[in-house]
Amino acid sequence: MVTIKEIQAAAQRIAPHIHRTPVLTCEAINLAAGCRLFFKCENFQKVGAFKMRGATNSVFSLPEEYAARGVATHSSGNHAQALALAASLRGTKAYIVMPTSAPAVKRAAVAGYGAEIIDCEPTLQAREETLEKVVKRTGAVFIHPYDNERIIAGQGTAALELLEEQPQLDVVMAPVGGGGLLSGTALSTQAMAPNASVIAAEPCGADDAARSFAAGHIIPSFQPNTIADGLLTSLGQLNFPIIQEHVQAIWTVDDAAIITAMRLVWERMKIIIEPSSAVCLAAVLQHPLETAGKSIGIIISGGNVDLDHLPWLS
Amino acid sequence: MVTIKEIQAAAQRIAPHIHRTPVLTCEAINLAAGCRLFFKCENFQKVGAFKMRGATNSVFSLPEEYAARGVATHSSGNHAQALALAASLRGTKAYIVMPTSAPAVKRAAVAGYGAEIIDCEPTLQAREETLEKVVKRTGAVFIHPYDNERIIAGQGTAALELLEEQPQLDVVMAPVGGGGLLSGTALSTQAMAPNASVIAAEPCGADDAARSFAAGHIIPSFQPNTIADGLLTSLGQLNFPIIQEHVQAIWTVDDAAIITAMRLVWERMKIIIEPSSAVCLAAVLQHPLETAGKSIGIIISGGNVDLDHLPWLS
Numbered sequence: 001m002v003t004i005k006e007i008q009a010a011a012q013r014i015a016p017h018i019h020r021t022p023v024l025t026c027e028a029i030n031l032a033a034g035c036r037l038f039f040k041c042e043n044f045q046k047v048g049a050f051k052m053r054g055a056t057n058s059v060f061s062l063p064e065e066y067a068a069r070g071v072a073t074h075s076s077g078n079h080a081q082a083l084a085l086a087a088s089l090r091g092t093k094a095y096i097v098m099p100t101s102a103p104a105v106k107r108a109a110v111a112g113y114g115a116e117i118i119d120c121e122p123t124l125q126a127r128e129e130t131l132e133k134v135v136k137r138t139g140a141v142f143i144h145p146y147d148n149e150r151i152i153a154g155q156g157t158a159a160l161e162l163l164e165e166q167p168q169l170d171v172v173m174a175p176v177g178g179g180g181l182l183s184g185t186a187l188s189t190q191a192m193a194p195n196a197s198v199i200a201a202e203p204c205g206a207d208d209a210a211r212s213f214a215a216g217h218i219i220p221s222f223q224p225n226t227i228a229d230g231l232l233t234s235l236g237q238l239n240f241p242i243i244q245e246h247v248q249a250i251w252t253v254d255d256a257a258i259i260t261a262m263r264l265v266w267e268r269m270k271i272i273i274e275p276s277s278a279v280c281l282a283a284v285l286q287h288p289l290e291t292a293g294k295s296i297g298i299i300i301s302g303g304n305v306d307l308d309h310l311p312w313l314s
Numbered sequence: 315m316v317t318i319k320e321i322q323a324a325a326q327r328i329a330p331h332i333h334r335t336p337v338l339t340c341e342a343i344n345l346a347a348g349c350r351l352f353f354k355c356e357n358f359q360k361v362g363a364f365k366m367r368g369a370t371n372s373v374f375s376l377p378e379e380y381a382a383r384g385v386a387t388h389s390s391g392n393h394a395q396a397l398a399l400a401a402s403l404r405g406t407k408a409y410i411v412m413p414t415s416a417p418a419v420k421r422a423a424v425a426g427y428g429a430e431i432i433d434c435e436p437t438l439q440a441r442e443e444t445l446e447k448v449v450k451r452t453g454a455v456f457i458h459p460y461d462n463e464r465i466i467a468g469q470g471t472a473a474l475e476l477l478e479e480q481p482q483l484d485v486v487m488a489p490v491g492g493g494g495l496l497s498g499t500a501l502s503t504q505a506m507a508p509n510a511s512v513i514a515a516e517p518c519g520a521d522d523a524a525r526s527f528a529a530g531h532i533i534p535s536f537q538p539n540t541i542a543d544g545l546l547t548s549l550g551q552l553n554f555p556i557i558q559e560h561v562q563a564i565w566t567v568d569d570a571a572i573i574t575a576m577r578l579v580w581e582r583m584k585i586i587i588e589p590s591s592a593v594c595l596a597a598v599l600q601h602p603l604e605t606a607g608k609s610i611g612i613i614i615s616g617g618n619v620d621l622d623h624l625p626w627l628s
Binding site (some may be wrong): 263 | 336357572580582583621622626
């Protein structure tokens with residue numbers, strides 16, 4: 001079971017390898033939102049995303065004899081890059097199963113960190129079967145992107161740092177996809193600021209967490225579709241009970257609201273955030289009564305955007 | 315004459331009204347450039363540009379009886395917004411002469427800070443004549459955007475803060491347009507780090523400073539043309555002698571190099587900078603031998619970009 005102790009141990013373990021990211025505020029956005037927002041900027045994290053925290057904690061938690069065989073995952077996103085970099089920092093190998101449809105720039109980034117890429121067809125079945133073969137062949141340890149206790153503990157360190165700097169927050173918010181970031185954030189907040197609420201934000205087009213939360217059991221997404229491409233996955237088994245216990249609400253927003261919030265941050269804060277990172281601000285702007293006058297921490301999940309295809313230009 | 319004393323006085327005067335901006339570094343860009351770069355991020359300054367420093371110093375330097383009559387300038391850029399905000403912070407009026415061709419978004423920003431906009435035809439002659447009438451009618455004090463000692467002292471405070479945090483720099487760089495930022499930067503560097511060089515960077519398409527510097531007398535730009543729209547103006551009379559005395563070199567770069575450097579900062583640092591702010595990094599990348607292994611401070615001048623028209627998408 002993950003508790004604040006595991007999160008604190010993760011924070012110590014990963015500190016030499018990750019960035020302590022800044023907490024930024026913006027007067028103009030506070031004025032527009034009618035509350036005080038504190039953005040924990042994981043877009044400035046290594047590989048441009050909070051995923052570096054969980055990946056680093058997982059890789060550096062492994063006993064030497066396991067670590068020596070390497071780590072493996074299937075992903076075409078930020079987790080793949082994070083695991084590749086974390087493995088290289090520990091001096092071991094990463095095996096990344098990627099669909100042949102993954103963009104060349106993402107393959108190049110993973111390869112650039114020294115990982116071995118194993119191609120597979122772009123179906124979930126092919127990804128899982130290929131991963132199983134790789135693990136059997138190499139003895140590498142599979143590191144799931146979110147349904148993994150070391151990952152949850154690692155992702156929880158972002159909220160830990162945020163609350164160290166801003167212990168008076170009324171609300172802490174995180175976006176939810178598989179639930180790794182949200183479950184870690186909820187555990188940290190519960191321990192560090194027991195009077196604060198934890199509120200998640202999710203795109204309407206991938207609202208399995210909101211529906212699962214309401215139903216009391218996991219309802220996976222069916223053909224999710226949203227601009228927030230980091231939040232397409234469905235909730236993990238380990239993540240859901242933590243969310244049920246420690247999260248007060250899950251607010252959903254549509255893609256138009258996400259794009260508006262993303263552009264607001266670019267224009268006013270002069271920082272680059274990915275669509276998944278704008279979901280919380282979009283939700284705040286759509287809940288003026290619930291957020292009025294409050295101090296709200298928001299985890300900005302990452303800044304990996306295709307600068308050739310900005311959502312407001314397509 | 316502007317000396318370090320005036321710059322230090324400016325720093326004290328404007329401190330309550332401006333942001334102390336962060337100095338950021340980026341491992342990936344250092345690796346690419348073969349040197350250590352320290353970016354002083356005036357894109358995070360109020361109104362999104364260093365111009366807020368000089369404008370605030372000018373407005374808050376005025377004796378009460380002058381300040382009461384207001385301030386005036388002709389500009390469609392960052393100086394207009396900065397002067398409008400500085401005047402509103404002092405509780406006085408700003409009169410901004412703007413060509414009818416100025417984009418609606420810039421007019422709205424200036425009006426949003428409470429300034430009075432006076433329209434004129436889009437020619438230099440019309441701007442100057444209209445400004446003269448406004449000054450005669452209102453008694454407002456004309457604040458030139460760069461050819462003004464209070465402006466120079468204010469702009470010099472950015473390098474002052476940079477050198478307080480990084481006193482060991484070998485080189486300090488600033489882009490050059492009218493020369494307000496560069497002359498202030500040169501004076502601060504000369505006083506705070508006398509062993510450091512000051513190097514300017516300028517777009518090839520508006521290279522009047524480089525040509526003036528080589529010739530030993532001011533040669534104004536004729537039909538300047540560059541993506542770096544903050545650097546179109548020609549050197550000011552007060553700025554040129556300071557630059558002649560304290561600047562070691564002016565490096566020029568073409569628009570393609572500016573766009574590449576701008577995109578590199580967006581992708582790797584996840585911060586939004588305007589084309590004028592990428593000119594120094596472009597120049598560093600084109601001078602690998604002169605910059606190898608050095609510690610180089612770069613003033614990032616601003617972050618006001620039209621997000622509907624990114625230079626790599628046009």
